[in-house]
Amino acid sequence: MPDSLSVAAAARPLNDRIKEFEAIDASHAETFDALREVGNVGSHQGDNTRETVLDAWEVYEDAFRVFSGGTRAGSTH
Numbered sequence: 001m002p003d004s005l006s007v008a009a010a011a012r013p014l015n016d017r018i019k020e021f022e023a024i025d026a027s028h029a030e031t032f033d034a035l036r037e038v039g040n041v042g043s044h045q046g047d048n049t050r051e052t053v054l055d056a057w058e059v060y061e062d063a064f065r066v067f068s069g070g071t072r073a074g075s076t077h
Contacts, residue, residue, distance in 0.1 A: 031063050 014036050022029035038056040042048040 028063055028066070031059060035060055035063075 015033070018029050018032045018036060021032065035056055038048060038052060042053065
């Protein structure tokens with residue numbers, strides 16, 4: 001079943017869903033892919049620093065802000 005952005009959210013790899021989302025919003029797809037990579041490193045290698053996780057959280061907050069109708073942090077629009 002597609003979600004509200006028409007991206008099927010079945011039990012498929014996150015990377016595949018991000019690539020599908022790229023056709024809808026390429027700039028956010030890149031953001032989500034970067035966050036996926038931080039998660040993979042932390043989950044599989046355990047090598048993320050606290051600073052990396054906090055930076056990823058700020059990126060996530062910024063993307064969420066835009067999706068909920070706001071603007072990117074530091075944006076003048």
